[in-house]
Amino acid sequence: MSEVGWIDAALTSARPHALAALLRYFRDLDTAEEAFQEACLRALKTWPLNGPPRDPTAWLIFVGRNSALDEVRRQKHHDPLPAEHMISSLEDTEGALVERLDNSHYRDDVLRLLFICCHPELPATQQIALALRIVSGLSVKEIARAFLVGESAMEQRITRAKRRVATADVPFDAPGAVERAQRLGTVAAMIYLLFNEGYSASGGEAHIRLPLCEEAIRLARILLRLYIGEPEIMGLTALLLLQHARAPARLDADDAIVLLDDQDRSLWNRDLIAEGLALVSKALRLGKPGPYQVQAAIAAVHARAGRAEDTNWAEIERLYAALEGLQPSPVVTLNRAVAVSKVRGPAAALEMIGPLEEWLDGYFNFFGVKGALLTQLGRAAEARIAFDRAIALANTPAEAAHIRLHLDRLLKDSTAATKAPA
Amino acid sequence: MLYTVLCYNSEDEVAAWSKEKDDAVLGKLAVVGKQLKDEGKLRFSARLMYTTAAVTLRPGRNPLPIVDGPFAETKEQLLGFYILECETLEEAIEAGRQLAGPRESGALEIRPMRSVHEGSGL
Numbered sequence: 001m002s003e004v005g006w007i008d009a010a011l012t013s014a015r016p017h018a019l020a021a022l023l024r025y026f027r028d029l030d031t032a033e034e035a036f037q038e039a040c041l042r043a044l045k046t047w048p049l050n051g052p053p054r055d056p057t058a059w060l061i062f063v064g065r066n067s068a069l070d071e072v073r074r075q076k077h078h079d080p081l082p083a084e085h086m087i088s089s090l091e092d093t094e095g096a097l098v099e100r101l102d103n104s105h106y107r108d109d110v111l112r113l114l115f116i117c118c119h120p121e122l123p124a125t126q127q128i129a130l131a132l133r134i135v136s137g138l139s140v141k142e143i144a145r146a147f148l149v150g151e152s153a154m155e156q157r158i159t160r161a162k163r164r165v166a167t168a169d170v171p172f173d174a175p176g177a178v179e180r181a182q183r184l185g186t187v188a189a190m191i192y193l194l195f196n197e198g199y200s201a202s203g204g205e206a207h208i209r210l211p212l213c214e215e216a217i218r219l220a221r222i223l224l225r226l227y228i229g230e231p232e233i234m235g236l237t238a239l240l241l242l243q244h245a246r247a248p249a250r251l252d253a254d255d256a257i258v259l260l261d262d263q264d265r266s267l268w269n270r271d272l273i274a275e276g277l278a279l280v281s282k283a284l285r286l287g288k289p290g291p292y293q294v295q296a297a298i299a300a301v302h303a304r305a306g307r308a309e310d311t312n313w314a315e316i317e318r319l320y321a322a323l324e325g326l327q328p329s330p331v332v333t334l335n336r337a338v339a340v341s342k343v344r345g346p347a348a349a350l351e352m353i354g355p356l357e358e359w360l361d362g363y364f365n366f367f368g369v370k371g372a373l374l375t376q377l378g379r380a381a382e383a384r385i386a387f388d389r390a391i392a393l394a395n396t397p398a399e400a401a402h403i404r405l406h407l408d409r410l411l412k413d414s415t416a417a418t419k420a421p422a
Numbered sequence: 423m424l425y426t427v428l429c430y431n432s433e434d435e436v437a438a439w440s441k442e443k444d445d446a447v448l449g450k451l452a453v454v455g456k457q458l459k460d461e462g463k464l465r466f467s468a469r470l471m472y473t474t475a476a477v478t479l480r481p482g483r484n485p486l487p488i489v490d491g492p493f494a495e496t497k498e499q500l501l502g503f504y505i506l507e508c509e510t511l512e513e514a515i516e517a518g519r520q521l522a523g524p525r526e527s528g529a530l531e532i533r534p535m536r537s538v539h540e541g542s543g544l
Binding site: 005006009010012013014052054055056214218221222224225228229234237274275278279282286 | 432433434435436437438439441443471472473474475477489490491497526527
């Protein structure tokens with residue numbers, strides 16, 4: 001493995017903490033980013049010669065802060081920059097720094113950095129793009145590719161979003177307990193959105209974009225390391241891990257969607273499932289259930305079933321009912337109805353989703369589920385109407401193709417029925 | 423003599439590895455592990471989940487405190503371990519050297535086992 005390999009990983013992993021600390025120091029995002037950038041350049045020069053510093057994050061903060069201050073001085077007096085050897089041996093100063101900078105010192109800084117990306121006036125996709133740029137440090141090109149838009153369009157979007165958050169008034173004092181909880185909730189929601197953007201792409205050709213899912217998991221893990229006893233952050237991380245574990249089985253060789261029931265479970269990632277299950281058990285024993293924990297518990301029931309027919313649907317229905325209580329929404333009820341159809345049959349489920357249509361008449365999944373339930377009840381004509389509606393609402397070609405499969409099956413069955421001898 | 427090789431690294435850093443890099447490092451370690459196994463030295467090895475999956479019990483008080491996370495917040499975390507059977511410390515260090523090969527950062531602590539309890543499986 002090349003030297004650049006470990007330096008890259010060290011810089012990537014240090015970025016959220018170092019940038020967050022620099023932001024607190026300079027109170028300005030651009031200055032903090034430039035300082036971090038400069039520190040990275042120096043790391044690439046000096047680390048291969050001197051070996052990795054004992055605490056890369058503290059090193060980057062220290063060097064970044066000094067280089068930005070140098071820059072200010074240089075602009076004032078045109079002083080020359082300090083020679084490399086002056087910053088290449090930082091052991092003593094670093095030692096003092098390390099004493100003070102354990103994880104708890106970064107906690108509120110990293111949360112603040114994530115939180116400012118979640119400015120309420122920014123649309124969700126811009127919040128995500130901004131977090132990927134600022135916190136994850138992805139290049140505009142990488143983000144543009146992930147969102148399947150042009151580079152210059154994404155550049156503009158990010159610049160505009162940055163300008164918007166620059167004027168946001170997020171105080172630098174340590175937040176109180178209530179405020180901290182609110183920030184955590186907002187940031188968790190953004191990370192979940194980021195994951196979903198990758199898990200079920202909202203547009204374009206690709207149905208799954210793995211890098212977005214992986215980055216969401218990395219951010220969730222960072223957040224959990226900082227808030228290690230927060231049950232909802234455990235739940236969020238577990239949820240993402242358990243969902244992501246199924247990624248290798250969710251599309252077939254032709255990129256067509258494979259439903260949970262039909263997936264080859266031997267393709268599921270066992271390591272991710274084991275970690276997800278461990279986090280779910282840890283979270284639930286704290287006795288403070290929340291929406292992410294319950295959703296993770298639902299994913300855990302699926303993960304535990306060796307075969308689709310082993311799934312404990314009664315448990316899933318019970319969990320969806322709990323989720324409805326915590327976070328009532330038509331989409332949750334729709335999902336509960338799917339579980340109901342497995343436990344009590346399609347008629348009960350259809351009755352349950354009837355009242356949802358007024359809320360979900362623009363929702364692809366609603367008509368997919370409705371069509372499937374009508375098909376099971378043998379009401380082919382009505383099923384076709386529902387599937388046609390689903391195709392019209394499909395977000396990706398894979399979704400549309402999946403519904404077309406249902407339609408083909410309906411068509412075949414009805415031809416078979418007409419041909420059958422009376 | 424049984425030796426434990428405790429593998430430490432920054433889990434934030436390891437979590438930032440690309441899948442390709444993670445696979446590459448583990449692949450190389452598997453080769454070393456197989457070799458040590460063939461030489462009759464490797465008795466057991468495991469990679470641990472991240473410390474976020476840990477709970478820590480603190481005996482001495484009632485009720486027993488159960489805290490989420492590892493026992494201490496450190497720069498580098500215990501991420502895995504090997505149990506080796508070696509004649510001498512030199513031999514254990516040589517094995518450690520091989521296990522260090524595919525790694526680029528972190529630390530390997532070689533700790534001789536004090537006693538192995540009967541029936542514990544080793």
